[in-house]
Amino acid sequence: MSEQLEKKVMETLKKIKLSKKDKILVAVSGGGDSSVTAYLLKKFGYNIEGIHINLGVGDYSKKCMNSAKKLCQQLGVKLPVYDLKKEQGKTMKDFWREVGEKKKLNNCAVCGVMKKWILNKEARKLKVKSIATGHNLDDETETFLLNVLKGSLGLSSKTGIITKNTKDKKFIPRIKPLFYIHKKDIMAYARKNKLDFVDGICPYREDSYRIEIRKFLSTLSNKEKENLMKNAEHVLKKIKKENSKIQYCQLCGEPSRKNICKKCGLMR
Numbered sequence: 001m002s003e004q005l006e007k008k009v010m011e012t013l014k015k016i017k018l019s020k021k022d023k024i025l026v027a028v029s030g031g032g033d034s035s036v037t038a039y040l041l042k043k044f045g046y047n048i049e050g051i052h053i054n055l056g057v058g059d060y061s062k063k064c065m066n067s068a069k070k071l072c073q074q075l076g077v078k079l080p081v082y083d084l085k086k087e088q089g090k091t092m093k094d095f096w097r098e099v100g101e102k103k104k105l106n107n108c109a110v111c112g113v114m115k116k117w118i119l120n121k122e123a124r125k126l127k128v129k130s131i132a133t134g135h136n137l138d139d140e141t142e143t144f145l146l147n148v149l150k151g152s153l154g155l156s157s158k159t160g161i162i163t164k165n166t167k168d169k170k171f172i173p174r175i176k177p178l179f180y181i182h183k184k185d186i187m188a189y190a191r192k193n194k195l196d197f198v199d200g201i202c203p204y205r206e207d208s209y210r211i212e213i214r215k216f217l218s219t220l221s222n223k224e225k226e227n228l229m230k231n232a233e234h235v236l237k238k239i240k241k242e243n244s245k246i247q248y249c250q251l252c253g254e255p256s257r258k259n260i261c262k263k264c265g266l267m268r
Contacts, residue, residue: 005189009040009177016162016175022129024048024175027119028072028079030064032190033134035071035197037177039190041132042075049126050079053118055111056091063198070196080126082118096204099266106206110266117263121254123172130162135176138183138217141225144232145213157236168246171255180229182222 018024026038028050041048052068055061065081072079085091090098092111100110123131140159147156158164161179178186190197205211217225248254249261260268 001185002189002192005181005185006040006043008180010044012161012177012179013044013046016177018046018130018175020046022047023127024130024132025119025123025126025128025172026050026077026132027115027134028052028068029134030067030071030198031134032187032195032197032199033136033139033178033183035067035134035195036186036190037132037134038071038075038077039193039195040177042077048077048132049128050077051119051122051126052079052081053115054081054083054085056083056085057093057204060198060203067196067198074196080122082122084114084118095266103266105266106208107204108207108210113262113266117252117254117261119174120170120172124170128172131172131174133174133176134178134186136178136181136183136186137225137229138214140176140179141217141228141232142210142213144229145217146210149209149213153236156232160233160236168255170248171246180226182225 024041024046026034026041026048028034028038030052038048038050050068050072052065054065069079092107092114095110095114096107099105100107103110119131143159144156147153161176163174187199220228246255246257247259249256249264250259251264252261254261254263256262258265
């Protein structure tokens with residue numbers, strides 16, 4: 001099973017066409033997916049550096065940060081830590097309370113916007129070519145079905161093993177080496193290789209719609225999930241891509257598709 005997983009990831013990396021000379025920033029959350037991502041990229045000889053975002057949400061954040069540090073020490077990889085409280089003046093709990101309630105957004109929506117903004121900005125400072133995340137096949141099938149059921153299929157047209165955004169000097173592409181790997185296989189691989197990670201999902205997750213979709217997907221076989229994503233990729237290739245030019249947020253200067261980026265929009 002381990003050899004098969006590694007072979008699939010190597011095939012995905014070949015499709016992405018990564019150079020082993022270019023520095024890759026791995027978003028190390030402390031969970032099993034990102035731990036395996038970092039481990040495999042290092043094992044395959046890629047030039048990686050980690051980054052961990054300390055969300056400041058009590059014991060859960062402490063466990064995640066400790067796990068991320070232990071993993072990177074094990075791999076001999078640098079791990080700068082972005083402390084949300086120190087850098088933004090507020091913890092993620094503060095943002096959930098102040099922004100989420102005001103904008104009627106769940107915790108996951110707020111967290112997702114903030115983390116994407118932080119990762120892109122920090123990646124530019126570290127002069128990396130791409131950002132690697134631990135998104136897996138289960139994550140991607142969930143997101144695809146979520147967008148279909150919400151009537152927002154176009155949102156999935158820019159996803160894949162590498163983001164399909166318009167190229168821009170301020171936007172760092174995000175890659176997903178585990179895109180075709182099942183969650184349970186990733187967890188088994190992490191345990192077999194004795195990688196340090198925090199097991200389980202975030203206790204503050206509130207995206208009930210996604211949870212319902214996850215329950216449905218748990219009733220499908222691995223082959224059915226793979227077929228779903230194969231069909232999704234086929235359909236998404238035929239969707240006309242928006243050629244909206246990337247501009248820069250009038251408030252923070254980060255890349256955005258509108259005058260104000262999503263992060264600053266939340267803060268207003």
